[in-house]
Amino acid sequence: MVGSLWGQPGDSKSAQKFSASSIQIEPMDSNDVPMPPEFRVAIYENLIAQIEKTGKFQHVYRSGDKDAASAPDLVTLRTTAQSFTKGSQKKREVTTVAGATSITLKVHITDHAGQTLVDRDVQGKVRFLGENLRATYDFSKKVATIIRNTF
């Protein structure tokens, strides 16, 4: 059933869509990539907000939520840090070319049986205007698009 997507994890637009009533989002695995805690938290909270906004799931469970155990067709989203470059809004505003903030995370979605539905790298960045934490919002918006295309 999920074979078509496994072969092309990055090409979710043309792939078969899956259905699940609930999703659980795990906190980011830092993978020894140094990242300030506020970025970790902002990634998580933005993911929760953006995935809720897609309306694709009846329940969006946080990690550790006891109610998730009883969800019959729960899918799980995990993120693993790949790279992080903390830029500077000051540099961006002064130079307009330097100071970009960039985060790249591996996004891994599995079904209740542990089979992979999505496995791809997603980058969030803020290049010209806006605060550094906006890179986490950019990342979450891109993950929400993947969710819309996959479910």
Added chain:
Amino acid sequence: MSIQNPKVDVSVATNSFPGVGARIWTRGLFLLAVGAPLLFFPAPARGQAAGAPQAAPSVVQTDIKLVIGGETIKKNSEGTLSVVGSSLQFATGKAKVEVKASSILDIFTNEDSRQDITGAAKLATMAIPYGGGRVLSLFSHGVEVLTLEFTDANGGYHGMVFVLPKGQGAPIKKQLVAMGAKASVPLAEPAPTNK
């Protein structure tokens, strides 16, 4: 008139009942024995007051920005952050969130530039002609970022990020840790101000 000047014989009132004097002495000693610990050890009484619902906040910070994680409170809302009883509270004019110290998994404080976190300059400064906005961008204020990770009543993981004036995060972290919050990074001793 029926009321006349009453005459009170003080000597009779005080000296003619030796049994009453002994009882007063006994009561005085009893009150002293009961009251002395309260006078010399006020902490237990304060602790009881802190546990009560109407406890006075021990740490209060106004004009604090909640960057993210406020559930019912919008991102980047400004409000008052306080430690009340055994909880951390953030209140705006419309809503309030409360996190029990015992539910906090980790607390971080670190200093950053205000612009890096909150984008205070925004587009307004970019509109200043002749590159004035860029010059203004150089004068960012030092701030402290307070990050919390905690669980809700159902066990669900949450995070919150606050921006405080520089040096204001440590007292809150210290107080929360004293009340049972966990912190993977111990509170750093204040750095010397003169280098």
